[in-house]
Amino acid sequence: xxxxxxxxxxxxxxxxxxxxxxxxxxxxxxxxxxxxxxxxxxxxxxxxxxxxxxxxxxxxxxxxxxxxxxxxxxxxxxxxxxxxxxxxxxxxxxxxxxxxxxxxxxxxxxxxxxxxxxxxxxxxxxxxxxxxxxxxxxxxxxxxxxxxxxxxxxxxxxxxxxxxxxxxxxxxxxxxxxxxxxxxxxxxxxxxxxxxxxxxxxxxxxxxxxxxxxxxxxxxxxxxxxxxxxxxxxxxxxxxxxxxxxxxxxxxxxxxxxxxxxxxxxxxxxxxxxxxxxxxxxxxxxxxxxxxxxxxxxxxxxxxxxxxxxxxxxxxxxxxxxxxxxxxxxxxxxxxxxxxxxxxxxxxxxxxxxxxxxxxxxxxxxxxxxxxx
Numbered sequence: 579x580x581x582x583x584x585x586x587x588x589x590x591x592x593x594x595x596x597x598x599x600x601x602x603x604x605x606x607x608x609x610x611x612x613x614x615x616x617x618x619x620x621x622x623x624x625x626x627x628x629x630x631x632x633x634x635x636x637x638x639x640x641x642x643x644x645x646x647x648x649x650x651x652x653x654x655x656x657x658x659x660x661x662x663x664x665x666x667x668x669x670x671x672x673x674x675x676x677x678x679x680x681x682x683x684x685x686x687x688x689x690x691x692x693x694x695x696x697x698x699x700x701x702x703x704x705x706x707x708x709x710x711x712x713x714x715x716x717x718x719x720x721x722x723x724x725x726x727x728x729x730x731x732x733x734x735x736x737x738x739x740x741x742x743x744x745x746x747x748x749x750x751x752x753x754x755x756x757x758x759x760x761x762x763x764x765x766x767x768x769x770x771x772x773x774x775x776x777x778x779x780x781x782x783x784x785x786x787x788x789x790x791x792x793x794x795x796x797x798x799x800x801x802x803x804x805x806x807x808x809x810x811x812x813x814x815x816x817x818x819x820x821x822x823x824x825x826x827x828x829x830x831x832x833x834x835x836x837x838x839x840x841x842x843x844x845x846x847x848x849x850x851x852x853x854x855x856x857x858x859x860x861x862x863x864x865x866x867x868x869x870x871x872x873x874x875x876x877x878x879x880x881x882x883x884x885x886x887x888x889x890x891x892x893x894x895x896x897x898x899x900x901x902x903x904x905x906x907x908x909x910x911x912x913x914x915x916x917x918x919x920x921x922x923x924x925x926x927x928x929x930x931x932x933x934x935x936x937x938x939x940x941x942x943x944x945x946x947x948x949x950x951x
Contacts, residue, residue: 608902611926620677623928630679635888635950637686643755646783647946649817659889663693665908667700672917674704680712684950689721702734716951720758722766727773738775743782745795779806784827797836804864808854811873817945829869850880878931894928
């Protein structure tokens with residue numbers, strides 16, 4: 579029997595969108611990168627990693643309150659704090675000129691943005707060198723419909739990733755703390771496949787004591803729909819700061835559970851900077867299973883990603899505790915060249931790794947919803 583919960587209303591805008599915001603370092607300009615980094619014309623950090631993937635959050639609002647991300651009482655940015663469509667597109671254009679080849683639009687929940695279709699059309703028209711920019715979308719899938727998906731595809735959206743942490747209606751409701759139904763997400767998966775937004779990828783965060791029993795049913799979705807089902811280790815990005823290593827279900831445990839039901843053949847990573855280690859089903863059935871293991875198997879050494887939040891902060895790493903504010907430049911008359919230099923300097927500060935296993939690790943103040951997945 580499905581469980582319906584009351585819809586959680588969007589909160590009124592406030593000056594502080596999350597209570598620990600004041601502790602994050604957000605002021606001033608990043609220290610200057612070496613002149614060679616500016617001359618090179620690509621985004622490179624001080625550890626030699628070249629950045630070619632941009633995760634751009636277009637909103638911090640979400641209709642879910644997932645237990646691993648957002649507490650029900652979390653407040654959202656005010657409208658004037660969030661980047662405008664024109665500001666987002668300008669940043670993407672500058673980044674594309676610095677070698678960004680892949681753009682992922684994230685949130686919050688990006689389908690809540692009233693101008694998502696326009697943003698997709700604008701950024702998809704940009705070029706990444708001689709090639710078109712590869713534009714993808716990450717969503718919880720609850721609000722997808724066939725008409726919008728086909729329109730986004732025609733506007734230039736290439737691929738879509740849908741989060742689904744449980745197949746069971748009861749487990750889904752308990753994890754998302756929303757009134758949305760898992761059936762709606764599964765319909766969205768089918769609609770995305772029909773729209774040709776392939777390869778469709780599904781993401782699930784597995785938390786001990788919450789949804790380990792959903793691992794095999796979720797792998798079954800990959801077989802049924804011939805999609806990629808990727809299992810993500812629980813990371814310290816929850817707004818309540820209640821993360822504990824004992825709650826992490828490791829990639830090894832996930833593969834052991836799936837293999838007991840469906841024997842697997844390892845494929846490895848699609849490319850050096852891929853976050854997921856992939857597996858085929860040994861019986862030849864379509865679809866793949868993958869694991870993203872930032873806790874037990876960090877992949878920081880090959881990271882190629884940069885994040886810009888919905889309120890215009892550059893975060894060189896998902897776990898950055900220092901972020902650099904682009905909004906004053908965007909709204910203060912700065913030239914594209916000045917914004918370009920600011921982004922190069924920000925990327926140069928990217929840390930070597932997230933350090934989750936270090937005794938000195940500090941969880942970021944922002945939850946995932948305010949960073950962008």
